[in-house]
Amino acid sequence: MISINRIPKIIQGGMGAGISNWKLAKTVSMKGGLGIVAGTALDQILVRRLQNGDTDGHMRRALEAFPAPASARRVLEKWFQPHGNPNRRYRILSKPVCTMNDARVETMIVAAFVEMFLAKEGHDNPVGFNCLEKMQLPLIPSIFGAMLAGVDCLTIGAGFPVYIPKVLDNLLSMNPSFIPLHVEGRNIPRHELEFDPHRYIPDKYRSSLLSKLQRPLFFPIISSPLAGKMMLRKNAHLVDGFIVENHRAGGHNAPPRTKTSDRPSYGKKDDIDMGAIAALGKPFWLAGGYASPEKMREALRQGASGVQIGSLFAYSAQSGLDATQKKECLDLFVKNKIVVKTDFAASPTGYPFKTILKSGTATDPHASLTQERKCDLGYLRTISCDDEGKLVYNCPATNADSNALCVCNGLMSAAGLPQMRTETREPPLLTCGEDYAAIAELASVAGEYTAEDALNFIRGTLHKRLSA
Numbered sequence: 001m002i003s004i005n006r007i008p009k010i011i012q013g014g015m016g017a018g019i020s021n022w023k024l025a026k027t028v029s030m031k032g033g034l035g036i037v038a039g040t041a042l043d044q045i046l047v048r049r050l051q052n053g054d055t056d057g058h059m060r061r062a063l064e065a066f067p068a069p070a071s072a073r074r075v076l077e078k079w080f081q082p083h084g085n086p087n088r089r090y091r092i093l094s095k096p097v098c099t100m101n102d103a104r105v106e107t108m109i110v111a112a113f114v115e116m117f118l119a120k121e122g123h124d125n126p127v128g129f130n131c132l133e134k135m136q137l138p139l140i141p142s143i144f145g146a147m148l149a150g151v152d153c154l155t156i157g158a159g160f161p162v163y164i165p166k167v168l169d170n171l172l173s174m175n176p177s178f179i180p181l182h183v184e185g186r187n188i189p190r191h192e193l194e195f196d197p198h199r200y201i202p203d204k205y206r207s208s209l210l211s212k213l214q215r216p217l218f219f220p221i222i223s224s225p226l227a228g229k230m231m232l233r234k235n236a237h238l239v240d241g242f243i244v245e246n247h248r249a250g251g252h253n254a255p256p257r258t259k260t261s262d263r264p265s266y267g268k269k270d271d272i273d274m275g276a277i278a279a280l281g282k283p284f285w286l287a288g289g290y291a292s293p294e295k296m297r298e299a300l301r302q303g304a305s306g307v308q309i310g311s312l313f314a315y316s317a318q319s320g321l322d323a324t325q326k327k328e329c330l331d332l333f334v335k336n337k338i339v340v341k342t343d344f345a346a347s348p349t350g351y352p353f354k355t356i357l358k359s360g361t362a363t364d365p366h367a368s369l370t371q372e373r374k375c376d377l378g379y380l381r382t383i384s385c386d387d388e389g390k391l392v393y394n395c396p397a398t399n400a401d402s403n404a405l406c407v408c409n410g411l412m413s414a415a416g417l418p419q420m421r422t423e424t425r426e427p428p429l430l431t432c433g434e435d436y437a438a439i440a441e442l443a444s445v446a447g448e449y450t451a452e453d454a455l456n457f458i459r460g461t462l463h464k465r466l467s468a
């Protein structure tokens with residue numbers, strides 16, 4: 001396990017799906033920040049890149065390095081299209097369910113390995129991996145895949161991942177893990193998900209892998225000291241630090257603490273008590289509007305080890321955000337015409353989600369009305385139990401009376417891998433934090449900026465360099 005002292009002051013937040021891809025995470029880590037690979041839907045991303053022909057060969061190079069070659073070969077044979085996919089109609093993986101066959105789980109492991117392998121390739125600096133606890137079915141296979149590639153640090157948000165330290169122990173020794181499955185409803189019997197690494201790593205490779213696997217540092221993402229206390233109650237010595245994210249951050253946010261009968265909104269109760277966070281006694285990094293040297297100093301004064309930045313990196317040249325959307329948004333940022341809204345209904349997860357209101361994207365009623373309400377990727381489905389005790393999967397976005405958006409397809413589209421439908425293509429769903437002043441400032445110089453510019457801006461060294 002790497003020493004916590006090697007985690008830098010600036011962490012680039014995990015941004016799914018495919019926004020903090022291996023290229024962004026690698027660049028940030030090589031330039032002295034902590035790059036984090038987003039773990040969300042990596043299996044779907046890998047199979048789409050392979051269908052597109054893997055023109056630069058990175059996917060195939062990483063697949064060749066997978067420690068159980070037959071698994072990588074199966075994925076390649078099934079999904080690689082050497083001549084690409086000119087009409088962008090993607091074959092898709094089956095939706096995650098509790099009873100997935102080994103081949104489906106194998107794709108999750110292989111895909112997480114590929115992304116982490118590439119992010120770590122060619123340097124020795126730490127790289128992290130990010131998951132959402134709420135996306136339960138791919139969670140453990142993805143963490144295992146990232147561990148096979150030597151991930152140094154794990155950040156997990158959107159839920160209470162209290163069972164993760166025990167899972168990490170099991171994965172390290174290649175023993176089975178059982179995690180509690182969230183099943184909605186009352187008086188539901190306890191359901192568990194089993195993950196047994198032996199099913200995916202043949203005996204002949206096991207001993208050499210056992211000697212190489214390292215335990216990643218574990219940083220739960222929290223939005224209140226209470227959540228931190230809950231995490232520490234069971235695992236005090238196995239939690240290495242916290243990412244403390246406020247509701248100004250891009251992506252999903254913690255729900256407001258004040259329950260109102262009408263319109264939900266954030267208030268005083270959602271301010272995070274930094275004294276209580278420091279009193280948890282663990283290193284912490286602050287997230288949500290910290291992209292400036294002044295905010296970095298403020299964070300350090302409050303006892304933080306540094307900051308986690310998302311939005312500024314999401315719109316940098318190395319991110320996986322669709323190039324056209326990135327360019328159009330950067331133009332809007334510079335002209336101060338961007339509109340960011342906290343949408344309390346958009347995400348099927350039930351968590352508030354920061355959306356950018358922009359025509360032609362999923363928030364444009366025109367663009368999304370043309371889309372069929374059909375769940376074909378299924379990462380965010382809730383699980384409930386019917387009268388006969390059978391598990392039932394549902395995505396709220398498929399219900400006609402729901403305001404939830406098709407987040408899975410919207411995010412794949414935002415990552416430049418949109419599914420073509422009969423007449424249109426899935427519109428992208430864009431997100432950004434409330435504070436985007438740094439994006440506007442950096443983009444105003446040359447219309448775009450790099451992840452290294454973003455790091456130097458936060459360090460307070462960029463403008464010195466530009467004016468030198």
Ligand SMILES: Cc1cc2nc3c(=O)[nH]c(=O)nc-3n(C[C@H](O)[C@H](O)[C@H](O)COP(=O)(O)O)c2cc1C
Binds near residue numbers: 012248291
């Ligand atoms: C495009 C985008 C996608 C994000 N996706 C995730 C995610 O998948 N998992 C996660 O834990 N946080 C996610 N976040 C939050 C970031 O990791 C980070 O904590 C946050 O952006 C920090 O606030 P800032 O945007 O004000 O810098 C996302 C943020 C953005 C901007």
